[in-house]
Amino acid sequence: MQAVRFHGRGGQGVKTASRILGAAAFLEGFRAQDSPIYGAERRGAPVSAFTRIAKEPIRERGLIAHPNLVVVADASLIQDPAARVLDGIDDCTVLFVNSPLNPDQLRAQTSLPGRLTTLDLTGIALQQFGKRGAISALLGAVAGRLVGLRQESIREAIARELGDLGLAASAIERNQKVALQCYDAVPVMTIEKGAGPALVAAHLHVPTYEPPTRGSARISASANSVLRETGGWRTFRPVLVPDKCNGCWLCFAFCPDGVISMTKDDKPVIDYDHCKGCQICVHECPTEALVAEREKEGGVAWRAK
Numbered sequence: 001m002q003a004v005r006f007h008g009r010g011g012q013g014v015k016t017a018s019r020i021l022g023a024a025a026f027l028e029g030f031r032a033q034d035s036p037i038y039g040a041e042r043r044g045a046p047v048s049a050f051t052r053i054a055k056e057p058i059r060e061r062g063l064i065a066h067p068n069l070v071v072v073a074d075a076s077l078i079q080d081p082a083a084r085v086l087d088g089i090d091d092c093t094v095l096f097v098n099s100p101l102n103p104d105q106l107r108a109q110t111s112l113p114g115r116l117t118t119l120d121l122t123g124i125a126l127q128q129f130g131k132r133g134a135i136s137a138l139l140g141a142v143a144g145r146l147v148g149l150r151q152e153s154i155r156e157a158i159a160r161e162l163g164d165l166g167l168a169a170s171a172i173e174r175n176q177k178v179a180l181q182c183y184d185a186v187p188v189m190t191i192e193k194g195a196g197p198a199l200v201a202a203h204l205h206v207p208t209y210e211p212p213t214r215g216s217a218r219i220s221a222s223a224n225s226v227l228r229e230t231g232g233w234r235t236f237r238p239v240l241v242p243d244k245c246n247g248c249w250l251c252f253a254f255c256p257d258g259v260i261s262m263t264k265d266d267k268p269v270i271d272y273d274h275c276k277g278c279q280i281c282v283h284e285c286p287t288e289a290l291v292a293e294r295e296k297e298g299g300v301a302w303r304a305k
């Protein structure tokens with residue numbers, strides 16, 4: 001069985017990527033199973049998705065604890081302990097990271113274990129689509145290539161899954177074209193059969209339930225959201241072009257996380273430790289005084305700028 005675990009941020013399309021991979025495998029006659037898991041349902045929050053592919057019926061369910069392949073859609077997740085990107089990987093695991101850095105450069109910044117391969121999917125998407133957005137088809141194609149699926153299956157799976165989401169035929173075609181370019185471009189690593197520890201039978205555990213006030217103590221405690229520095233969630237950061245700003249306060253009003261404050265002369269100041277990079281302020285600014293700049297790669301420098 002191939003066990004593939006995707007890690008990304010809300011809005012990047014890892015759930016759809018896992019579905020594309022599962023659908024492509026199914027089209028080639030394999031059994032396939034895919035499922036996502038969300039924590040906070042917020043744009044930019046860490047999201048995981050799982051795809052299992054096998055010739056035999058798949059009886060294992062739930063999270064993938066020991067993946068053969070890990071696909072990371074956003075390098076900033078590597079250093080986010082809550083994302084648990086490196087859980088259960090060993091020297092046999094293939095790790096794909098969406099990054100403009102080559103494996104040696106990335107390893108120098110992050111000490112990643114496993115067998116590493118990279119490709120700058122975000123850069124390719126910006127170049128080919130001309131805008132930021134979901135890279136689900138690209139991630140699905142790269143994962144398909146790494147587990148050894150055929151191009152035709154990936155192409156058809158992209159059409160099915162993006163079609164189900166209501167994308168126009170022209171957009172689906174563009175996604176297929178760029179995804180297959182990524183399929184060809186990703187440096188391939190063979191996934192070793194039998195990687196990961198053998199499964200052992202486990203007894204079912206019956207959980208006991210605590211009253212909500214005890215079970216949600218961290219949620220009901222006041223004023224602790226400042227401790228979670230969501231600045232590490234960003235792929236793109238909003239940057240002010242002061243000369244274009246007319247001081248209308250719209251960015252302040254629309255920021256869902258309340259991380260924009262205004263100066264006495266009506267200019268926004270962004271708290272980059274907590275700005276999660278949703279780009280709503282960029283979208284809402286009437287004068288294009290806020291622009292999106294791509295974050296430094298590796299997830300290590302978001303604070304430094």
Ligand code: SF4
Nearest residue numbers: 245246248249251285
């Ligand atoms: S929305 Fe744009 S123009 Fe208005 S205050 Fe914010 S940056 Fe300035």
Ligand code: SF4
Nearest residue numbers: 255275276278279281
């Ligand atoms: S400052 Fe802009 S990008 Fe950052 S959280 Fe607020 S709306 Fe989103």
